Amino acid sequence: xxxxxxxxxxxxxxxxxxxxxxxxxxxxxxxxxxxxxxxxxxxxxxxxxxxxxxxxxxxxxxxxxxxxxxxxxxxxxxxxxxxxxxxxxxxxxxxxxxxxxxxxxxxxxxxxxxxxxxxxxxxxxxxxxxxxxxxxxxxxxxxxxxxxxxxxxxxxxxxxxxxxxxxxxxxxxxxxxxxxxxxxxxxxxxxxxxxxxxxxxxxxxxxxxxxxxxxxxxxxxxxxxxxxxxxxxxxxxxxxxxxxxxxxxxxxxxxxxxxxxxxxxxxxxxxxxxxxxxxxxxxxxxxxxxxxxxxxxxxxxxxxxxxxxxxxxxxxxxxxxxxxxxxxxxxxxxxxxxxxxxxxxxxxxxxxxxxxxxxxxxxxxxxxxxxxxxxxxxxxxxxxxxxxxxxxxxxxxxxxxxxxxxxxxxxxxxxxxx
Amino acid sequence: xxxxxxxxxxxxxxxxxxxxxxxxxxxxxxxxxxxxxxxxxxxxxxxxxxxxxxxxxxxxxxxxxxxxxxxxxxxxxxxxxxxxxxxxxxxxxxxxxxxxxxxxxxxxxxxxxxxxxxxxxxxxxxxxxxxxxxxxxxxxxxx
Numbered sequence: 217x218x219x220x221x222x223x224x225x226x227x228x229x230x231x232x233x234x235x236x237x238x239x240x241x242x243x244x245x246x247x248x249x250x251x252x253x254x255x256x257x258x259x260x261x262x263x264x265x266x267x268x269x270x271x272x273x274x275x276x277x278x279x280x281x282x283x284x285x286x287x288x289x290x291x292x293x294x295x296x297x298x299x300x301x302x303x304x305x306x307x308x309x310x311x312x313x314x315x316x317x318x319x320x321x322x323x324x325x326x327x328x329x330x331x332x333x334x335x336x337x338x339x340x341x342x343x344x345x346x347x348x349x350x351x352x353x354x355x356x357x358x359x360x361x362x363x364x365x366x367x368x369x370x371x372x373x374x375x376x377x378x379x380x381x382x383x384x385x386x387x388x389x390x391x392x393x394x395x396x397x398x399x400x401x402x403x404x405x406x407x408x409x410x411x412x413x414x415x416x417x418x419x420x421x422x423x424x425x426x427x428x429x430x431x432x433x434x435x436x437x438x439x440x441x442x443x444x445x446x447x448x449x450x451x452x453x454x455x456x457x458x459x460x461x462x463x464x465x466x467x468x469x470x471x472x473x474x475x476x477x478x479x480x481x482x483x484x485x486x487x488x489x490x491x492x493x494x495x496x497x498x499x500x501x502x503x504x505x506x507x508x509x510x511x512x513x514x515x516x517x518x519x520x521x522x523x524x525x526x527x528x529x530x531x532x533x534x535x536x537x538x539x540x541x542x543x544x545x546x547x548x549x550x551x552x553x554x555x556x557x558x559x560x561x562x563x564x565x566x567x568x569x570x571x572x573x574x575x576x577x578x579x580x581x582x583x584x585x586x587x588x589x590x591x592x593x594x595x596x597x598x599x600x601x602x603x604x605x606x607x608x609x610x611x612x613x614x615x616x617x618x619x620x621x622x623x624x625x626x627x628x629x630x631x632x633x634x
Numbered sequence: 635x636x637x638x639x640x641x642x643x644x645x646x647x648x649x650x651x652x653x654x655x656x657x658x659x660x661x662x663x664x665x666x667x668x669x670x671x672x673x674x675x676x677x678x679x680x681x682x683x684x685x686x687x688x689x690x691x692x693x694x695x696x697x698x699x700x701x702x703x704x705x706x707x708x709x710x711x712x713x714x715x716x717x718x719x720x721x722x723x724x725x726x727x728x729x730x731x732x733x734x735x736x737x738x739x740x741x742x743x744x745x746x747x748x749x750x751x752x753x754x755x756x757x758x759x760x761x762x763x764x765x766x767x768x769x770x771x772x773x774x775x776x777x
Contacts, residue, residue: 248649249732250745269707270736365703380729381704397728434664435699435726463664463701465728504682579669599680600703603670606679607687 217246217394218253226390234279238386241273245382246394255395259354259377261294261388262346262362265333266301268384275385277329283389284332291391295339295346297364297383298522298580299330306342306575307553308562313543313585338388342575343549345452345521347371356474359399361387365596366456366521372398372466374451376474381465398466404475405484406439406468414495416444419453420616423595424498426454430462431501432491439468439482449527453594456521460596461501502633505598508589508611515587516540516624518617519547520577520594525555527617528572532561534621535568541627543585544570547577570624579604591615591623591631642753644769646746649732651764654720654741658758658771659693661685662751667730668705676717694760695719698751699726706730710737721762723750723769743767 219227227243229236242254268274304326309317316322334340341350344364354360356376362368363383371379378399387393397403410429416422422443429438446454458464468476476482518531528548546565548556553574556562562572578584579600591613592598602610613623615631623629663683665671670680676691691712700706710733712718722735722742735742741764754760754771761770 244736245729245732248736248742249729250647264704269704269733272736272739363704382729430701434701435728460666460702463699463728463730507681600669602681603666603668603672603679606672606681 217243217251219243223254234275234283235390237273237275238390241270241386242390242392242394244273245270246396249394249396251394251396253395254392255359255399257292257359257361257387257391257393259358259360260352261290261292261360262297262364262367262383263294263338263385263388264298264300264363265296265330265338266299269382273386277332280336280385281332284335288336290337290388292388293352294337294388295341295350296330296333297346297367298342298344298576299326300580302326303576303580303582305573305581306550308571308573311571312573314581314583317581341549341551343522343551344577345524345549348448348452348524349549349551359393361393365459366452368465369455369459369467372404373468373473378404403437404466405437405486406476406482406488407436407486408433408438409479409488409490410438410440411490411492412440412442413492414498416446418616419450420593421498422446422450422454423457424501425493426457427461427501427595428493428497430458430460430464432493433462433464435463437466437468438464439470439476439479439488441470441479443469449524452521452524456594456596460599499633501595502614505595505614508613508629510589510611511629513542513589513591513613513623513627513629515543515585515590516620517545517547517578517590517592517597518620519545520592520597522574523548523552525552528552528556528561529559531617531621532564534618535570536564538568538625540569540624542624543587544624545573546570547573550574589613591620591629593617593620640773642771642773644746644748644750644753644771646743646767646769648764648767649722649742649744650735650739652741653761653763653765654694655759655761656692656694656720658696658754658756658760659685659688659690659719660751660754660756661695661697664699664701665697665706665709666702667700667708667734668703670702671708673708673711674715674717676712676715689717690719691717693719694721694723694762696723696750696754698724700728700730704730707733707737710734713738713740721764723754723760723762725749725751743769
């Protein structure tokens with residue numbers, strides 16, 4: 217891989233041992249990925265704080281503390297996605313009922329461990345969709361290093377910025393990433409036209425559609441036509457499913473997303489192969505996600521990806537004046553949590569017997585409250601949690617926000633395909 | 635080589651160097667990581683997946699693409715538990731597969747001149763040369 221003189225000097229240790237190790241990682245990673253050079257990040261970095269992609273090149277919390285004490289900063293604007301090592305609840309942990317997470321000491325220690333990253337400039341948004349609340353986003357063509365399933369297609373497709381799934385301390389500290397895959401024009405053009413032949417209306421429709429497309433196109437770049445005008449909640453859900461049911465890190469919606477004013481522009485000379493998604497495809501995914509036996513539900517989880525403030529508002533409105541029979545967690549990002557408190561939404565949810573929380577999810581916590589049967593409105597959380605419980609069988613129902621809140625209030629699942 | 639066996643050589647690109655040989659375990663479906671891989675057991679836990687619960691320890695793990703979360707590195711973290719495959723061979727990847735390969739530090743080859751998932755079948759004997767970027771396949775006759 218080609219390195220500039222400055223990059224070679226960093227590799228020789230001119231900027232210290234940690235910068236040397238970070239460069240060593242970027243070079244090893246770039247060579248394994250087939251990159252020809254490094255690129256300077258002129259957008260942003262998004263990290264799962266504390267998580268190292270490749271442990272051989274790990275930078276420990278103690279080392280970050282030393283750097284922070286010396287006044288060292290991240291080279292580029294850096295934001296924190298949800299913490300994963302370990303995952304913990306940022307707000308609303310007090311009544312969660314999980315022994316470890318309801319311990320104030322556990323909470324304090326975890327936040328303390330993130331302090332040095334914040335001193336170096338990491339903005340503590342602590343959310344899988346921190347891009348919804350960051351107040352600072354990359355523009356078209358800017359190079360980034362982000363993480364997280366829904367965030368990767370968001371940065372590439374919706375914002376038109378350029379990122380692989382490689383946000384980490386190393387990319388943030390050096391402000392560089394290997395220049396390959398999503399950083400290069402030729403890998404961003406569509407290769408498959410996806411014609412949606414069913415009207416997408418609800419959040420669930422977009423969640424299921426994203427999954428069906430993901431399964432159909434794997435790691436290709438689709439251009440999506442006939443999908444209507446999704447709102448933000450629907451787009452976030454669709455992105456999450458595109459990159460869980462498949463590996464869609466980039467797509468186009470001709471006429472909506474910035475790199476595709478037209479279908480022709482989306483393909484940029486590539487010859488389109490066409491696939492069609494029908495109502496039957498959505499039904500097939502719905503059935504795959506719905507395989508619980510018992511209709512008695514004892515845990516309802518909402519907020520994967522984290523609910524935005526409109527989602528929290530809708531959920532609180534559905535719960536207003538009611539009482540739930542199940543455990544109910546509604547997860548949002550810490551920024552929207554504060555807004556929800558100010559709006560009185562947390563009170564409404566708590567009066568109904570639910571908990572408003574922020575900053576994590578059962579998958580990131582690696583645990584759930586005690587339960588037999590759960591319900592959720594998120595394809596991603598649904599599909600991963602059963603893997604976490606394997607070989608124990610977990611019963612999970614999947615449906616709309618309304619189906620799930622209805623299950624929380626009645627204690628029974630009555631969601632149906634519509 | 636006996637009459638029942640025939641050898642095919644696929645040529646591609648090195649991800650991680652080194653040489654490994656063994657029996658292939660082929661996933662026709664993409665592999666999903668994070669909570670759908672149990673590193674300490676060395677198998678995928680994705681329900682509906684043909685290889686759910688099937689250990690890949692010591693095998694040449696052949697798959698088309700990754701899907702899902704960056705937690706795909708779990709396939710590489712199997713090395714911490716001694717449950718890792720002997721090598722990875724995949725059709726098309728991205729940083730998810732690269733990180734998994736770097737974690738495991740086992741011979742890994744991709745971008746081959748033929749689709750390995752089409753050419754290789756579970757049970758074939760495979761020699762992966764990461765340094766040369768080649769995959770030799772000795773087919774077992776299907777009787």
